[in-house]
Amino acid sequence: MTPKKIAVIVGSLRKESFNRKMAKALVALAPESIKLEIVEIGGLPLYNQDLDDKPPTAWAEFRERLKSFDGVLFVTPEYNRSVPGALKNAIDVGSRPYGKSVWDGKPGAVISVSPGAVGGFGANHHLRQSLVTLNVPTMAQPEAYIGNAANLFDKSGDIADDSSREFATKFVHTFATWVEINSPSKK
Numbered sequence: 178m179t180p181k182k183i184a185v186i187v188g189s190l191r192k193e194s195f196n197r198k199m200a201k202a203l204v205a206l207a208p209e210s211i212k213l214e215i216v217e218i219g220g221l222p223l224y225n226q227d228l229d230d231k232p233p234t235a236w237a238e239f240r241e242r243l244k245s246f247d248g249v250l251f252v253t254p255e256y257n258r259s260v261p262g263a264l265k266n267a268i269d270v271g272s273r274p275y276g277k278s279v280w281d282g283k284p285g286a287v288i289s290v291s292p293g294a295v296g297g298f299g300a301n302h303h304l305r306q307s308l309v310t311l312n313v314p315t316m317a318q319p320e321a322y323i324g325n326a327a328n329l330f331d332k333s334g335d336i337a338d339d340s341s342r343e344f345a346t347k348f349v350h351t352f353a354t355w356v357e358i359n360s361p362s363k364k
């Protein structure tokens with residue numbers, strides 16, 4: 178069976194990002210039925226509706242690339258109880274021109290990672306609000322608000338403890354089933 182292609186969007190642009198480390202861990206832990214690939218968002222110019230008729234190359238490339246994926250996984254920090262601007266910008270860029278959103282119908286999931294105790298709950302749920310209007314069927318369970326991220330990874334960037342690794346494995350395997358059930362061809 179050809180694996181379903183999943184775009185992984187990391188909300189942080191920081192080099193040593195905990196969220197990027199989590200994204201890389203999920204890439205490695207995914208079952209064979211899905212193939213996760215990180216799609217970079219840091220080079221996207223800010224969305225401006227005036228440019229819809231003559232989109233910047235980076236927007237066009239991002240939209241074209243996203244079209245080739247069967248699902249989308251967001252791994253995001255929380256900035257001021259919401260998602261970072263870079264992530265919101267990528268969502269907006271992908272959603273236009275009107276009627277041609279690259280997100281439409283793609284099964285999705287959200288995991289938030291924070292050094293704080295609340296695990297980015299606010300960002301996770303703000304993001305879900307956008308995903309409703311974008312028609313991304315988003316996995317509800319298991320909820321993934323990963324706190325205390327400063328202790329989560331070892332020196333090589335891998336998840337350091339067994340229970341967190343088991344949770345990440347369960348999350349990405351459940352997502353694979355979610356993608357299978359919610360793929361447009363199956364509905």
Ligand SMILES: Cc1cc2nc3c(=O)[nH]c(=O)nc-3n(C[C@H](O)[C@H](O)[C@H](O)COP(=O)(O)O)c2cc1C
Pocket residue numbers: 189190191193194195196197253254255256257258259290291292293296297
């Ligand atoms: C502008 C800004 C706002 C932040 N707001 C929050 C917040 O609301 N909640 C939270 O848990 N952490 C907040 N943080 C701390 C981030 O969770 C922390 O910097 C984290 O490491 C960012 O994720 P990353 O490691 O993937 O880059 C904020 C950080 C920045 C730079």
